[in-house]
Amino acid sequence: MDKFKRKDLLGIKDLSAEEIKIILQVAETFREVSRRDVKKVPTLRGKTVINLFFEPSTRTRTSFELAAKRLSADAVNISTSTSSLAKGETILDMAKNLDAMAPHVIVVRHSSAGVPHQLAKASRASIVNAGDGSNEHPTQALLDAMTIYEHKGRIEGLRVAILGDILHSRVARSNVYLLTKLGAEVCVAGPNTLIPQDFQHLVENGLTICPSIESAIQDADVVMVLRIQKERMNEAFFPTMREYSIHYGLTKERLKLAKPDAIVLHPGPMNRGVEIASDVADGSSSLILNQVEYGLAVRMAVLYLLTGGED
Amino acid sequence: MRLLISGGHLIDPAEGENSGKNVLIEDGKVKAWLNQHEPIPEDVEVFDATGMIVAPGFIDLHVHLREPGQEHKETIATGAAAAVAGGFTSICCMPNTNPVNDNAAITRFIIEQGNRAGLANVFPIGAITKGSEGNELAEMGEMRSAGIVAVSDDGRPVPNAGIMRRAMEYAKDFDLTVVDHCEDKSLSAGGVMHEGKWSLRLGLKGMPALAEDLDAFRDVLLAELTGAKVHIAHISTKGAIEAVRLAKQKGLKVTCEVTPHHFTLTDAAVEGYNTNAKMSPPLRSEEHLEAVLEAIKDGTIDAIATDHAPHHPDEKNLEFDRAPFGIIGLETAVGLAFKQLVHTGIIDLVRLVEMFSTNPAKIFNLEGRGTLRPGAIADVTIIDPDLEWTYKVENTRSKSKNTPFDGWTFQGAVIATIVGGKIVYHRDRF
Numbered sequence: 001m002d003k004f005k006r007k008d009l010l011g012i013k014d015l016s017a018e019e020i021k022i023i024l025q026v027a028e029t030f031r032e033v034s035r036r037d038v039k040k041v042p043t044l045r046g047k048t049v050i051n052l053f054f055e056p057s058t059r060t061r062t063s064f065e066l067a068a069k070r071l072s073a074d075a076v077n078i079s080t081s082t083s084s085l086a087k088g089e090t091i092l093d094m095a096k097n098l099d100a101m102a103p104h105v106i107v108v109r110h111s112s113a114g115v116p117h118q119l120a121k122a123s124r125a126s127i128v129n130a131g132d133g134s135n136e137h138p139t140q141a142l143l144d145a146m147t148i149y150e151h152k153g154r155i156e157g158l159r160v161a162i163l164g165d166i167l168h169s170r171v172a173r174s175n176v177y178l179l180t181k182l183g184a185e186v187c188v189a190g191p192n193t194l195i196p197q198d199f200q201h202l203v204e205n206g207l208t209i210c211p212s213i214e215s216a217i218q219d220a221d222v223v224m225v226l227r228i229q230k231e232r233m234n235e236a237f238f239p240t241m242r243e244y245s246i247h248y249g250l251t252k253e254r255l256k257l258a259k260p261d262a263i264v265l266h267p268g269p270m271n272r273g274v275e276i277a278s279d280v281a282d283g284s285s286s287l288i289l290n291q292v293e294y295g296l297a298v299r300m301a302v303l304y305l306l307t308g309g310e311d
Numbered sequence: 312m313r314l315l316i317s318g319g320h321l322i323d324p325a326e327g328e329n330s331g332k333n334v335l336i337e338d339g340k341v342k343a344w345l346n347q348h349e350p351i352p353e354d355v356e357v358f359d360a361t362g363m364i365v366a367p368g369f370i371d372l373h374v375h376l377r378e379p380g381q382e383h384k385e386t387i388a389t390g391a392a393a394a395v396a397g398g399f400t401s402i403c404c405m406p407n408t409n410p411v412n413d414n415a416a417i418t419r420f421i422i423e424q425g426n427r428a429g430l431a432n433v434f435p436i437g438a439i440t441k442g443s444e445g446n447e448l449a450e451m452g453e454m455r456s457a458g459i460v461a462v463s464d465d466g467r468p469v470p471n472a473g474i475m476r477r478a479m480e481y482a483k484d485f486d487l488t489v490v491d492h493c494e495d496k497s498l499s500a501g502g503v504m505h506e507g508k509w510s511l512r513l514g515l516k517g518m519p520a521l522a523e524d525l526d527a528f529r530d531v532l533l534a535e536l537t538g539a540k541v542h543i544a545h546i547s548t549k550g551a552i553e554a555v556r557l558a559k560q561k562g563l564k565v566t567c568e569v570t571p572h573h574f575t576l577t578d579a580a581v582e583g584y585n586t587n588a589k590m591s592p593p594l595r596s597e598e599h600l601e602a603v604l605e606a607i608k609d610g611t612i613d614a615i616a617t618d619h620a621p622h623h624p625d626e627k628n629l630e631f632d633r634a635p636f637g638i639i640g641l642e643t644a645v646g647l648a649f650k651q652l653v654h655t656g657i658i659d660l661v662r663l664v665e666m667f668s669t670n671p672a673k674i675f676n677l678e679g680r681g682t683l684r685p686g687a688i689a690d691v692t693i694i695d696p697d698l699e700w701t702y703k704v705e706n707t708r709s710k711s712k713n714t715p716f717d718g719w720t721f722q723g724a725v726i727a728t729i730v731g732g733k734i735v736y737h738r739d740r741f
Binding site for chain 2: 013090091092110111112113114115117118132133134135136170173196198199201202
């Protein structure tokens, strides 16, 4: 584990392929913990993890909390409703105050891009980005990668389609960075209003914008569907949810264009019948619940690696 | 009281002057130019400007002084102190104070505070519309009588083309230049940086160049319709530059200014979520920076203005999305102009003086300024073109410290600033 020497995990953008592989390898060893009767190891006993969530989250926050607890770390959760931001404190002051309590890790989610980066400069604790605005969501990309590895045995050379709201998606960005670093061919598609201009230049190679959902799915090994947020409708990105589902949703018919053994991923929470049809979400290709399981292992690995492992 | 600036190299583009001359100042005005071999007159204080450039006082067409209303960011006195330290003898302050400078009483207050500070000349710019709300015209005539030199709704540009047309027509009656911050907010709303490769990479919401282009073309077309004097503030895009070029080809009274940060930095400076790289218009991409430099070189851009926009650290040290737009710029403008424009060979010193003094005086009709011809007001900027120096924001005279240029080194420094014949700043003395 000598090669992972970072203080923070702020994004996938700056990680090397080697570092990504280390996290995934460690995650693999932690998967087994959650299958035991007694789901706990003493690895991080005496360490403190603070989950600082400025955006609502069920899955990610629970996953980080359980990851900490299964490693015997003490976990404290702070969500917006109980935060001091309403009292006029700045986010940096809040981070410094938390830092003064000497936690080992602060996991942060915020609607503004760059907040984890700002906190990382201001605090001694390791910062884990659990989603910042439209920027990155590194642990999501890591768990997606783990899911793909487990079911495809590799990432290099795979064809991955990412469908939906690319413009606002931190999941899409982190996945594009990770998958192209590991040699996949990534194709994104969605309504033209939700695909940023020149998105293919986000990375040096391995990324293309497909002209249609169908052409993106064609011969794909992995189909990743992004959540569509209702408020985008009011911002005139597309007319109605109904039209979205007809023209851009992942249906059984469309999935037939993919390779016969293609797998389907979704970061959740799903809008059934909108971006993904229920028969696809619940079908044999869907690994959506496996993703959640791998998410826990990946987060255990991240906490473990950032705190320097066992003393 | 007589002052002789001796031994310097006088650059006065308005008079076609570019040679060694002594400048004699008497009673706040330029009395005469003397050849340097002539004997020094008696009873004069001598300022030794050997090896230095002597230029008509620099005029900043675009500053925010925050008084009244936001004195924790800047006051007229601290802004004027920063101005003279940066070589500016005159500063023109935007009306977005609290309350907005949309009436003669506020205009008079600003002028009085400027006089009280007794440093740089402070020329207020009045609002175009009441409260800069874009609906009803402000009392431009009354404000003109009280001392405004131009009108602008700066950061809240008039969105309604019909109202902008009336504003231009009306401003013409009072010979007021209409200054526009070009931004179609229907395209840029919610944006915090330039829309492009870097906004994509940083996950921040972009402000497309088109938002500036569109408004600039609108203003040029309105200038053609109305015949008004229109000045495009802090130009930053290729498209807006094309609009100004078109206007100049057509012979319209359209001018524009550029900020030092827009001719120096690109949107790459935002990396690391540096809120001191957040301004509006935003730092643009390489392509736009090249267009800006080209337009400085070919004369499309008339003036350099700082858009000095002080903000308190408590306001800047926020999430990138929430931090306010703007940086301070009065003390770094000359250094940056030397570094980015003169030393790179894009412009010569004559054009530098033109952009800092001659043209700004013309754009806002500042009588008796922008030149040192005998009879002109004795506002003088004295520069050592060779002196190397490092900008340390901890020593700034501004109340605020929001700059991306802390620690930058420059060659070319302001040595002294003279306003109305009085030395109000000297690098070595105060």
